[in-house]
Amino acid sequence: AAKQAKQRLTAKSVDAGKYDLVLEPNHLGLTIHESVGHPLELDRVLGYEANYAGTSFATLDKWRSKNFKYGSDIVNLVADKTQVGSLGAVGYDDEGVKTKKWDLVRNGILTNYQAIRDQVHMIDQNESHGCCYSQSWNDVQFQRMPNVSLEPGTEKYSIDDMIKDVEKGIYIAGRGSYSIDQQRYNFQFGGTAFYEIKDGKIAGMLDDVAYQSNTQEFWNSCVKICDKDDYRMFGSFFDGKGQPSQISAVSHGSSTSRFNDINVINTGRTI
Template sequence: MNRRDFVGLTGLGAGALLLPSFPSLGGILVDPARLLEPGLDVAAKKRFADVALNAAKSAGATYADVRIGRYLNQGIFTREKQVQNIASTESFGVGVRVIASGTWGFAATNDVSDKGIAKAAQQAVAIAKANAKVQKEPVQLAAQKGYGEVSWKAPIQQNAFEVPIAQKVEILLAANAAATDNGASFVNSALFQVNEQKYFASTDGSYIDQDIHRIWPTFSVTAIDRASGKFRSRQALSVPMGMGYEYLTPKATDKVAGPAGSDVIGYKNSYDILEDAARAAKQVKLKLNAKSVTPGKYDLVLDPHHLGLTIHESVGHPLELDRVLGYEANFAGTSFATMEWKAKGIPYGSKAVTIVADKLQPNSMGAVGYDDEGVKTKEWTLIDQGKLVNYEKIRDQAHIVGQKESDGCCYSQSWQDVQFQRMPNVSLRPSATKMSVDELVSKVDKGIYIAGNGSFSIDQQRYNSQFGGQVFYAIEKGKITEMLEDVAYQTNTLEFWGSCAGSCDASDYRFAGFFNDGKGQPSQSSAVSHGSATSRFNGVNVINTARKIG
């Protein structure tokens, strides 16, 4: 379903368009009951996979892999006391990727039959042979052992599709009521749910069955001053997670308070949407009369929900090896962090900055057992105490940087799209020394605390950037003093990470994340998480977003 179709289908009002669009996974609308029907059993998937692999080899492929995918999605959308739309989609088909004559070829089909799958495999080989006429160097795949027949299933407690729609609507409307009861003028809410049922097989000898779940409850709250016409909004501080419906059963132990005086609550592995909606309404009313920030240099204390976006844009994307090599350029640019730049040994950040990549962390959106090339997932270090030591790479890229194995971060949004290098989870290590949020704030003489991610911009090299947030509080002499508004900070990647003075310990570690991160042409969407603890950055340039220039 593309965005145009989705907006036309839902008929959401202008306020509802502030909510993220439904993931564009090309599904067809189905009855919600269909989301609970079983798909193909593993034996049938293996038989179809062998049809594809044998057809590809018979046509001349030296390597082939096949992905049989069933993608289920549901979005529920409300506004104040109304349900605006409920959309359930399913997408099912087969994608075949091959190497023939040293060149990649790919074809896909929704004709899931012996004849249809064999035809797609033959077409993929024909495409590869045609591409070989302009290929300058043959594809070099990093060696990959076959795993035989294995499976991986997300460790969810409750499949969100099994929860009655009425129950899910009820909690969204209750969140809307919590917001309006606390002074909100308008509120939109939504619940996104995804289940990827993916089967991968290759001529390496792997037959991998995986069942992946993601969920995201979210809202937008707005308060209006009728006299002046001024309005302010706040988005939910929820985080999309690789979990089931248990995420919406709040646990007191999963709540993490911001610094004293900030009225901010963060959430770990469960989320209290009613509490967050009520708190958001109170905060947007305060934002209407909050002091506008005075531009200048400030020490920033950044909540994990906010910092995740900065990690995503200034570390996650620029260290994707295809951007580094210039293969990815049209969608949001390439990267300043080239291999030539890395060889110079220029620090990426301060000694306090160690950033790791992985597709393992439980409940994260990037967590899977194997990637879409059949590579077992792992964790690896990107930045070690401020020094860039590695990139994010897949099988046909490893040799370019002198390595012998993939990092296991290849992904495709559906069976009908070719898999390619995507960002894994990218996370900032918390401090190994005990450090609370209040202790971190106590060391700041003049600063700003920022929670939630807002608007941002970053240049085509992922270098010069500007980031906003949801709520802002002044810090003076180690204490939160008042709410601020119109805050954004401008920096460049090296200055920003170089200014990192430290983080809180693991007790404050939380995820931020993105449900539909776009990349590639044709564009594909993926989901990724970013972990961190609350962190401090010294001497960052803050601007006032409300002031006119000139």
């Protein structure tokens, strides 16, 4: 930590432009939460959350097409209320439904949503996904985000391997400020620590970094995911939703991943 703090004192301000981004799990968790977890809540898709938190770009017609490219072919995003060690793991939800794991995106294609008993008939399914929750006995239960995670890559591939493959890029660790629109589509994310990657090597620390993209463009730019040896989970105890608002705990897992040709801006520049 002391070394990192010292490096930040002399970190150079980033040059805006296109970069390949190498994103650590402790950063990517927030991006997953905002660009996958929330837009695939079925009540949001149906407009039930519009007044408080917006709607979703991932509309039912896209899902019904069975070929909507949410991400690249290597992107597999799963919902899982049973994941050991996660903040959102329970045996049964607050409607008494046994919890489970299911696909949201498989091989890049949007395959499912998060839904409960009174919603599943709207997506031609017969069984709740087991993600109904209330924060206490005297609150109304409703659909809440399960653990949502990016599955690790299937090939042996380490962080060092990933950095070696990058000619011009930025390695991002930790969570920072972010902004995302009311349909969970256009967004901007910062981070805690940023390192320049030049010709396959870490070349020093950067400052004033944020990247901009949209959900579909971003996940379709995913070209490499480290294997299960790098898989890590991070989460939040305070995910808010509903009116009156309720909080819930949720985790997001991933391995370090690379996203090519992403637009990076300099947040320190003045006009």
